[in-house]
Amino acid sequence: MSQFTIEDLKRIMRACAGEDESVDLDGDIGELTFDQLGYDSLALLETASRVQRELRVALPDEALGDVETPAQFVAFVNGRLLETAA
Template sequence: MQQIDITTLVTLLRSSAGDSDTHDLDGDVLDVPFAELGYDSLALLQVTGTVERDSGVPLDEEALDEAETPRQYLEVVNRVLSARTAA
């Protein structure tokens, strides 16, 4: 799996936990906290499991726990995926 973008993340969130009840996920949600979007740690855990399975790369759970927005989550995930591609 190459790097993921916001479209991929939104698709994974929708498939794991459904659509947001509070925001249009097709809008600009990069800096909206997951809690405000209506996604909890379980939803993100499911998304992370899917990314790990599809990429074959374990992700840093502690760093992902600190990611409060989609932008922060994507930065952590893509940093790991980039490192794997470069290796």
Template sequence: MSRFDLDELRQIMRASAGVDEGVDLAGDIGDLEFGDLGYDSLAVLELVSQVQRTHGIVIPDEAVEEMPTPNRAVEYINRLAMEGKAS
């Protein structure tokens, strides 16, 4: 898969789970906790399942715990994609 980045995650967040009032997704959100951005655990699960669909990778449900922030989610997804290529 092509490298997954924060902008793509922003798009998925907007489309799949909406945006809370007072949250600027276009801003510097990379290191903010999903909870502080208004995304609960269900919202993060939904983001993950969107990534699985669009990139054809398999992400275990437990992986959500390793994605507390958008940047960590991007890192995790790219690492997983690289491992998938290597195997």
């Protein structure tokens, strides 16, 4: 995988924590907060763990504390992938 996308994140979010019936993950979720999407910090950590396993990239827990939206998460993962490839 050359780049992690919002679609990749949606797939993993559904697999890890399911989907809150009041939230449509098929919509434009990039700028919504994880709280607005019904994903708490535990769900986010589980999502990050799955991303780490699938992509073989380290996502430090302390850095995830600053990630509030799916768009930020995708950018963070892609930044880590670039660092790993360098």
